[in-house]
Amino acid sequence: MSPGDRERALLDLVRSEIATVLGIRSPSTLDINRPLRELGLDSLMAVELRSRLGAATGLRLQTTLLFDHPTPSALANLLGDKLLPKEESAPAPAELDKLDRVLSELYENEATREDLIVRMQAMLSKWTRLRDESADAGLVNKLRSVTDEELLGLFDEEFMSDKDSPA
Structure with missing residues (x-):
């Protein structure tokens, strides 16, 4: 899978999980640069989203995840960095x-x-x-x-x- 395909796949995963938590039918309608709080994500939903992303990726994600990475794009980038180390490593x-x-x-x-x-x-x-x-x-x-x-x-x-x- 090319780096671009991996980035798109991670963004699709993040959008899909956000849409599920928020009850949105079409994940592709989510603005990837809009803060999740503006999309209606509250603290209980944030816990659920963190759990869902952790289960989907196998990563142990920090409690502060959505404060540190407040947009779908930022979340996908973080997951990519954790799952797919940079070439220099x-x-x-x-x-x-x-x-x-x-x-x-x-x-x-x-x-x-x-x-x-x-x-x-x-x-x-x-x-x-x-x-x-x-x-x-x-x-x-x-x-x-x-x-x-x-x-x-x-x-x-x-x-x-x-x-x-x-x-």
């Missing part, structure tokens, strides 16, 4: 494959393999911690720039359900 998997082959050849006995496993698990823990710290810092920066209305909307999404909503 392609060598990393190839390098990992090469490392796997080299290590398989070098560490054939049990004792050296166990030592290698311990060291690689420590490396993985370090990289996971760095990733998590980076994500936490990004969230803190986003929270600093969020308006009171957006923060209350996030609170509603996470902690209020239909039965808990004030009548």
